[in-house]
Amino acid sequence: MKTPVRVTVTGAAGQISYSLLFRIAAGEMLGKDQPVILQMLEITPALEALKGVAMELDDCAFPLLAGMVCTDDPNVAFKDTDYALLVGARPRGPGMERKDLLEANAAIFSVQGKAINDHASRDIKVLVVGNPANTNALIAQRNAPDIDPRQFTAMTRLDHNRAQTQLAQKTGKTINDVTKMLIWGNHSSTQYPDLHNTLVDGKSAMDLIDQAWYENDFIPVVQQRGAAIIKARGASSAASAANAAIFHMRDWALGTPEGDWVSMGVYSDGSYGIEKGLIYSFPCVCKGGDWEIVQGLEINEFSRGKMTATEKELQEERDAVKALLPA
Ligand code: NAI
Numbered sequence: 459m460k461t462p463v464r465v466t467v468t469g470a471a472g473q474i475s476y477s478l479l480f481r482i483a484a485g486e487m488l489g490k491d492q493p494v495i496l497q498m499l500e501i502t503p504a505l506e507a508l509k510g511v512a513m514e515l516d517d518c519a520f521p522l523l524a525g526m527v528c529t530d531d532p533n534v535a536f537k538d539t540d541y542a543l544l545v546g547a548r549p550r551g552p553g554m555e556r557k558d559l560l561e562a563n564a565a566i567f568s569v570q571g572k573a574i575n576d577h578a579s580r581d582i583k584v585l586v587v588g589n590p591a592n593t594n595a596l597i598a599q600r601n602a603p604d605i606d607p608r609q610f611t612a613m614t615r616l617d618h619n620r621a622q623t624q625l626a627q628k629t630g631k632t633i634n635d636v637t638k639m640l641i642w643g644n645h646s647s648t649q650y651p652d653l654h655n656t657l658v659d660g661k662s663a664m665d666l667i668d669q670a671w672y673e674n675d676f677i678p679v680v681q682q683r684g685a686a687i688i689k690a691r692g693a694s695s696a697a698s699a700a701n702a703a704i705f706h707m708r709d710w711a712l713g714t715p716e717g718d719w720v721s722m723g724v725y726s727d728g729s730y731g732i733e734k735g736l737i738y739s740f741p742c743v744c745k746g747g748d749w750e751i752v753q754g755l756e757i758n759e760f761s762r763g764k765m766t767a768t769e770k771e772l773q774e775e776r777d778a779v780k781a782l783l784p785a
Pocket residue numbers: 468469470471472473474475499500501504545546547548549566586587588589590591613614615616617645694695696699
């Protein structure tokens with residue numbers, strides 16, 4: 459058996475974590491031979507609920523669960539941690555403007571970024587799930603100057619998975635036939651699900667669908683899927699979000715399948731003309747515990763317009779919290 463690794467999950471008593479923690483402990487994220495120590499962070503009023511979650515984790519008798527820490531102190535939660543899934547965030551309250559929401563989250567993610575900087579493993583892999591995920595990731599990253607910015611990522615995998623399913627259903631194929639799906643930009647309604655490089659059973663997706671379905675159905679359905687689930691379920695997507703977090707970390711740690719890529723919100727190096735330093739979703743290939751942006755994809759005028767619109771939104775989000783970002 460391998461030496462246990464430490465996995466921090468924030469918002470550990472919330473909806474997403476109620477699905478996520480059990481799957482991590484079952485070995486679905488890092489492999490069935492990798493023991494884990496779960497370091498769970500919550501706000502003080504939720505510690506009692508977190509205790510209940512820990513009791514259930516105990517009662518699952520997971521062979522890979524090598525230990526648990528429950529805390530309301532970020533410095534404890536991030537101590538020596540190898541993987542961090544930042545799920546806990548401040549939801550939008552009544553009358554709260556977008557700027558208020560950004561600032562409330564900036565406060566949370568700057569504290570957590572500092573705690574990661576001061577206490578986590580130098581090789582930590584960070585995934586931000588809590589919204590606004592890309593900008594929260596940027597804030598955490600900017601508050602952790604001693605950690606390589608490439609180690610901070612944001613989740614667009616749920617959007618990627620949603621897009622794969624929509625296309626498989628439209629073309630009468632299965633999810634296994636759909637490769638090279640791609641979400642560009644922000645995890646928000648400006649995200650751009652791009653099918654120009656996507657393959658279905660080896661054939662170009664754009665040859666199998668018409669432009670009207672692409673523009674008027676596919677793109678808005680993927681962009682608005684979160685809202686549609688809230689409307690149907692009366693609660694936000696939690697199990698599918700947890701699943702996407704597992705897939706994101708699993709592929710980052712263990713590698714993406716040969717001949718395919720995944721969508722990840724990562725630190726922009728200026729690829730495809732996207733402003734350097736933004737956390738923007740790109741096509742990524744993962745190998746040896748590292749990711750790289752797939753280069754050389756052709757961008758047509760339609761795609762460029764949508765990629766720029768979502769980039770602009772990320773610039774505006776960053777500018778709204780500028781005062782809270784260290785230089
Ligand atoms: P939830 O409200 O059920 O759980 C959030 C938990 O975070 C709560 O238990 C709360 O006490 C905790 N929390 C709040 N502030 C905290 C802090 N400073 N430190 C530690 N814990 C803290 O929400 P749910 O459904 O689990 O969603 C969590 C986040 O994930 C939300 O921001 C949601 O918008 C986002 N989300 C992101 C998706 C993505 O694709 N990137 C998809 C679905 C949800």
